[in-house]
Amino acid sequence: MSPQQRAAGPRRPRARMSGVLTLIFALSGGVVVGNLYWAQPLLDGIGAGLSVPPSFAGLIITGVQVGYALGALLIVPLGDTLQRHRLIPAVMAVSVLALLATAAAPSYAVLVLAMLVVGLSSVTGQLLTPLAADLARPENRGRTIGTVASGLLFGILIARVVSGFVADLAGWRSVFVFAAVLNLVFALLLARSIPRMPATTSAGYGALLRSVFAAVRESAGLRVLMLLGACVMAVFTMFWTGLTFLLSSAPYGFSVTQIGLVSLLGVAGAVAAQNVGRLSDRGWALPAIGAGLALTLLSMVAAALAGGSLAVVFAAAAVSSVGIQSVLVLVQTSVMAIDPKARSRLNTALIVGNFIGGAVGSTLTAILWDAVGWPLTSGAAGAVALLGLIVWAAWKRRVPVGAH
Numbered sequence: 260m261s262p263q264q265r266a267a268g269p270r271r272p273r274a275r276m277s278g279v280l281t282l283i284f285a286l287s288g289g290v291v292v293g294n295l296y297w298a299q300p301l302l303d304g305i306g307a308g309l310s311v312p313p314s315f316a317g318l319i320i321t322g323v324q325v326g327y328a329l330g331a332l333l334i335v336p337l338g339d340t341l342q343r344h345r346l347i348p349a350v351m352a353v354s355v356l357a358l359l360a361t362a363a364a365p366s367y368a369v370l371v372l373a374m375l376v377v378g379l380s381s382v383t384g385q386l387l388t389p390l391a392a393d394l395a396r397p398e399n400r401g402r403t404i405g406t407v408a409s410g411l412l413f414g415i416l417i418a419r420v421v422s423g424f425v426a427d428l429a430g431w432r433s434v435f436v437f438a439a440v441l442n443l444v445f446a447l448l449l450a451r452s453i454p455r456m457p458a459t460t461s462a463g464y465g466a467l468l469r470s471v472f473a474a475v476r477e478s479a480g481l482r483v484l485m486l487l488g489a490c491v492m493a494v495f496t497m498f499w500t501g502l503t504f505l506l507s508s509a510p511y512g513f514s515v516t517q518i519g520l521v522s523l524l525g526v527a528g529a530v531a532a533q534n535v536g537r538l539s540d541r542g543w544a545l546p547a548i549g550a551g552l553a554l555t556l557l558s559m560v561a562a563a564l565a566g567g568s569l570a571v572v573f574a575a576a577a578v579s580s581v582g583i584q585s586v587l588v589l590v591q592t593s594v595m596a597i598d599p600k601a602r603s604r605l606n607t608a609l610i611v612g613n614f615i616g617g618a619v620g621s622t623l624t625a626i627l628w629d630a631v632g633w634p635l636t637s638g639a640a641g642a643v644a645l646l647g648l649i650v651w652a653a654w655k656r657r658v659p660v661g662a663h
Contacts, residue, residue, distance in 0.1 A: 405536025
């Protein structure tokens with residue numbers, strides 16, 4: 260041992276990602292990302308309760324998506340410079356307060372503002388994912404990211420189901436109280452579970468944010484991955500927001516519980532996400548992304564041509580979930596490989612792009628639904644999926660994954 264090593268004392272062993280910690284990360288991320296989706300099956304009830312039309316109620320989803328994008332930009336980069344065992348529970352505490360404010364909102368304007376803060380603070384999953392990548396062994400990194408991502412996806416699905424069930428029992432406001440309690444429980448669990456990890460940079464906050472934009476400017480691979488992520492997130496929000504409007508309107512008249520149960524069709528996508536990370540570990544991310552985009556496009560075409568057949572629409576929901584979630588996991592795994600020392604900042608760029616795409620998608624749905632209804636709304640989602648496939652095909656010929 261050198262004199263410098265003796266002076267510094269014994270080196271702490273590097274923390275590793277255990278199975279239990281992976282499960283905690285997946286469950287916690289699922290609880291927090293669910294904050295973005297509690298409101299989705301409730302749009303009709305919220306609109307009626309606050310006396311606003313469906314198009315205005317749809318903008319609640321836009322508000323939470325915009326908040327999430329801001330949180331990804333302003334908070335997630337701090338994962339590279341602050342102690343995450345403190346940062347993550349603190350951010351979740353803000354979510355708890357924002358959810359309680361949403362439950363108590365006396366007006367539409369206050370609710371939208373509270374949901375904006377819910378989105379802003381619901382970025383824990385995007386702090387946990389780079390941390391999981393840091394803790395995972397290189398040969399298992401894709402599988403670990405896929406497992407954590409599947410927890411986030413299950414959270415989205417379960418949030419929709421539980422949201423409808425609780426709303427039918429006790430009203431839509433009770434859903435957000437329930438969500439606040441869940442967030443508090445997992446904030447306390449993470450405070451006890453997250454290992455201490457050294458920061459990967461000592462840059463100041465301004466330099467940290469500038470480095471995000473520098474990475475986007477300098478990495479062609481990152482720019483393409485961001486565009487692909489934005490496309491599939493737009494498709495995701497267009498399809499599911501439109502489906503909520505479709506099922507709650509005549510002639511179907513589904514209750515919020517029934518709409519929530521329909522969301523379980525997305526379980527196929529969550530299961531796919533859990534396993535698709537292994538394709539990245541084997542070097543097959545690029546062709547698998549193309550396959551996922553093609554599957555998404557075909558499912559949107561089927562949904563647009565379904566006529567009055569809910570069976571076809573539901574089948575399209577299941578198939579599109581596999582395509583969309585596979586692409587999202589593979590894109591995120593590819594981004595994590597670009598620069599291991601800047602994973603939180605790279606993830607920031609990706610997630611901001613994703614949720615700008617999501618916000619654009621929900622806004623388009625709010626506009627298109629009143630004007631043209633379901634067929635052209637899902638057809639427009641298919642056009643976005645086609646754009647993603649065209650971008651992927653051009654990238655496949657010119658820009659390898661991780662190229663700078």
